[in-house]
Amino acid sequence: MSQKIEVKHEIICLFDLIRRVEQGNIRIPTFHQPFAWERAQICELMDSICNHYPIGSLLLWNTDGNFRCRDSIGPILLKNIAQNRVNLVLDGQQRLTSLFGTLRMPSTENLNGAQDPDPGRWCIYFNAERQIFEHLDAPNTTPREFHFPLWAVMDTFAFLTETERMRKGTREETGQRYIKRVQEVVRALNNYMVPLTTIENTHFSQAVTILTRLNGKGGVAILNASDFSHAP
Numbered sequence: 001m002s003q004k005i006e007v008k009h010e011i012i013c014l015f016d017l018i019r020r021v022e023q024g025n026i027r028i029p030t031f032h033q034p035f036a037w038e039r040a041q042i043c044e045l046m047d048s049i050c051n052h053y054p055i056g057s058l059l060l061w062n063t064d065g066n067f068r069c070r071d072s073i074g075p076i077l078l079k080n081i082a083q084n085r086v087n088l089v090l091d092g093q094q095r096l097t098s099l100f101g102t103l104r105m106p107s108t109e110n111l112n113g114a115q116d117p118d119p120g121r122w123c124i125y126f127n128a129e130r131q132i133f134e135h136l137d138a139p140n141t142t143p144r145e146f147h148f149p150l151w152a153v154m155d156t157f158a159f160l161t162e163t164e165r166m167r168k169g170t171r172e173e174t175g176q177r178y179i180k181r182v183q184e185v186v187r188a189l190n191n192y193m194v195p196l197t198t199i200e201n202t203h204f205s206q207a208v209t210i211l212t213r214l215n216g217k218g219g220v221a222i223l224n225a226s227d228f229s230h231a232p
Contacts, residue, residue, distance in 0.1 A: 006200040014049070014099065014192040015154060017058075021100050024078065026060065026087045027069035028097070035074070035097050039121045042098045043133040046124060046150065050188040057195035058092035059214065061207050072115070074101020075122045087198060090207065091214045103189075105151035105158060124150045126185050128166070128178035145169025148182045153189055 012020075020026045048055050064085045071078060074097050089096060101122040120139055127134050129146040136143060143149065145166050152158035163182060167175035199210065 005202045005206060008198045008200065009195070010198070011193045011195050014189055014194055017096075017194050017196075018100055018103055018154065020087075021073060021096070022078075022104070024080075024083050024086070026089065026096070027078075028073055028093050029088045030068040030070055032070075032089070032093050035094065037094050037098055039118070039135055041094075042102060042121060043124060043135075045095060045098050046102065046133045049192050050185055052188070052192070055095060055194070056092065057197050058096060059090040059210075060087040060196060060198045061090050061202060062087050062198050062200045063202070063207075073097050074104075075116055075119055076101065076104055090199075090211050102150050103154055105155055122151075126150065126182060128181045131181060145175070146178050148178075148185070153186050159186070 017026070045055060062085060067086075067088060069086070069088070071080075102124050120135060124133050124135060125143060125147040126132075127146055128148060133150075136147070148162055148166065149158075152162045163179050166178050166182070169175065170178070199207070202210075
């Protein structure tokens with residue numbers, strides 16, 4: 001019988017989850033396959049959250065081991081922050097990458113676009129006229145007065161700048177209606193709770209077993225312990 005693992009369940013707000021990723025507390029290990037979601041799937045995820053639909057839990061492995069992790073999540077290059085313990089994502093990397101990449105504003109100093117086959121997929125807008133999430137028709141297209149970028153949700157200055165642009169771009173009554181709808185989206189995102197399941201006191205072999213069973217041996221590329229460990 002294997003050593004009994006410890007399982008902890010918690011529910012945290014979406015924005016706290018994003019901050020934990022930024023702080024290096026939650027990392028995506030390199031044994032996962034590359035991000036594969038299409039643009040429509042990312043938009044559907046945001047729509048599910050704003051409609052208060054469940055999006056499933058994330059499975060994390062809390063460990064003090066020395067493991068290879070992605071140096072970027074979505075378009076964002078992560079800061080190299082030393083952690084005594086880290087939570088590795090075992091299940092949920094597509095959802096977590098979609099959320100983090102969409103809600104954090106890419107800037108010139110931390111943009112990973114050179115390695116991304118579709119960097120435009122992270123630039124999602126809420127269409128306040130049709131009340132849908134969408135991408136602009138083409139790169140460098142100027143957003144319309146009813147478009148609000150999701151990367152501005154967690155940035156107070158960017159939020160004020162974008163809503164002011166929307167207000168000035170149309171009649172006052174229409175602009176106020178757009179802004180009210182944007183505020184509803186921001187409120188839904190801010191209030192959304194994400195369930196986390198964290199396994200602790202877990203040996204390497206147990207983590208591999210859990211991961212391969214969850215993914216049906218098709219969603220990861222694990223060969224042996226060297227796939228987890230940092231190269232010397």
